[in-house]
Amino acid sequence: MVKVKNIALGIYIALIAFPFIYLLILSFSADWRFPELWPQYFGLRNWSRVISGETGLLSSFVLSLVISLSVATSATLTGFFISRYVNYHPKKRLWTLITYFPYVLAPVVFGACLSFYFIKVGLFGNTAGVILSQFIIAFPYALIFFSSYWGEQTREYENLVATLGGNPWTTYTKVLIPMAGPLMMICFFQTFLISWFEYGLTSIIGVGKVETLTIKVFLFIKEANFYYGAMSCCLLILPPALLIYFNKKYVFNKLI
Amino acid sequence: MSFLHIENINKAFGSDSIVKNLQLTLENNRTLSILGKSGCGKTTMLKIIAGLIKPDSGTIRLNNKTITEQPAAKRNIVYLYQEDLLFPHLTVFENIAFGLRIQKKSKDEIQDQVESMINSLELSGHKHKMPQQLSGGQRQRVSFGRAIITNPSLLLLDEPFGSLDSMTRQNMQSLFKSLAQQFHITSLFVTHDLKEALLMGDEIAYMDAGYLKVYKEKSDFMKDKSTGVLAEVEFWNGIASDLSSNFISS
């Protein structure tokens, strides 16, 4: 029985590793035609083109980073503060329920229905528009995420600081924010990943002009340029894989 | 006029009347213990005095000033309860220093005061520890130190030892006694433990269904049937007589 378990685990881990290894090999390859099992060319050619900026991947990587960092920062901060008012409100259950609607709706459909307004205010087909649209879906996530923090216990802390003579400013800067620090980190990285993985919404609001990495993967699939596609995939995988290495909680999102 | 003077405080949540016509006076440097079962309104009463809940009517005077309308932060009253609420991101030293830093005391002053408080709390050697590394009793001591060091006019204690085991509880009771003396503390001490109520208070009161009854003398408290002292005495007397008759017969 122990043996069966070990074999099953071995197979599962091999299956997990397979896409990572395959995509990595593919990104170093060229001229890999049916029915060859190994590419004709295997080397640094593709990646050196990335470094030299030819493929546009480097700029996409930077653009994706900028978008995701902006979305994560703004969603985490606004989510943290506004969640307090929502959760201390007598109608908290109703507000939370309403927060769930945009959270469960497919972002691409949401974006498609919102695009009219984005065109109206000139946020269509540009980076600012993409950031705002991604913020709109990351914000409800952050709100729900912090709802567990603003409970009875935190309220008692606020009371305690008040009776010790602290004003709202000290309550936030010395107690509420430092105490929520680890949670804010988790929320930051999870909203970062919501943005980093986002494709549909970006394609609608960015109209293909804002070329994030996910958009690039798609473009390369359309061009049947699988080697570059694999490189984009590797770049997409890199940040979340690093995050898992540092702290699994940054990536494992079981929010409800 | 006495140091703490409370008159006609009422509080209801909806149609539920929680605190009814509260009258209370207390002199400086005294501890009033209040015996009450859970749900008798004692927590609401303390929170009203601390300024965390607004009363429907009545006045609170502390040190000859009416404070009924003052926000909690201005009252100089600290409210402590079972949960120690230590700041998890600060060391023992920083937890205790917290109130002093809010008061913008000088560095040296803070250093001196906190050090001596840590000694009074018998916590020397723990000052750089994080709260998670402390035992329940130690955490509660830090929580006391953090409150007392700010020199509050009034300390409100809501079942502060409720979550401690009986040994630690006894230690904390005597520690609090000596701290109260050393730092001239005026406090209300709420508990549901009869023995603790008798032990901790210079004066004693009984709270039931929102009504607070303050006894002039401890003996009045003991004679009152509703406080349960008599029943307790009878119980132990019974055991004592059993013991002695057994002792004689054997």
Added chain:
Amino acid sequence: MRTKYQNIGLLFFAVLGIIPFALSFIYALLYSLGLVGVANSGFTIEHWQEILESGEFIKSFGFSAFMALIAMVFSVGIALWLTLLFHKKIQHKTISFLLYLPLALPGVVSAFFAVQILSKSGYFSRWFYQIGWIKDIQEFPDLINDDFGFGIILTFVSVVMPFFLLLFIGVFKTERIAELESLAASLGSRPNQIIRRITIPLLLHKTWPLIALYYIFLLGAYEIPLILGQESPQMLSVLIVRELKQFDLTKISEGYVVAVIYTVLVTIMTLFLFLRRKSIRIDG
């Protein structure tokens, strides 16, 4: 003062959290009823009739519901099975890292990878050819863009299953299921009974809101069916976006009809999930 801040906080909540959702829904609704939009000229229910009668929407909806259902059944089933096998193993640091690694794959990458290995010229097809199981590239079965949504389901499972495996292993630990199992054993239960009566019901009881939520997510999935699906039937999100991007302007209104129906359905499901959930909480 306090109530003033409270109101400002709620105002921000409304502006950022409620209004975008409300605006998008209202716009879609008005468009679907012919009240806004270039090609529209006033109130009509023609687009709604068109959609409800055409069968395309019903087909798409049924297809989406079915794909999501099959994918969830397989994901949860396999995850449960693996949990029973592995729950003791993941203490090992490297193994634990590897079990989390699938979470680093976004849907678009999973779909790209599925194309690489499942397509007619893909990696599996090459092996089949080299081994001699197929003589020609055309003999390899359609595994992506196929009639049965095989590629979609497989990729859904590859995305969702690893998540539920980790979730179940976590619940296994926090709910002290191992202790309950030995308790049941000491009361005389057989191993099979324990698994059927204790382990699996407990795991599912603690996680059903998330299972339901993931079903809703899969229902609206976009990039995976976009890359791996076929022309018809399409999954809901793909269908909606296709209609909205049409050059035929009358089609756009029909796209909004589907968007409205989809939004209402998802909202009702969320409402149901939220009200049923009550006290169940999965803590991180």
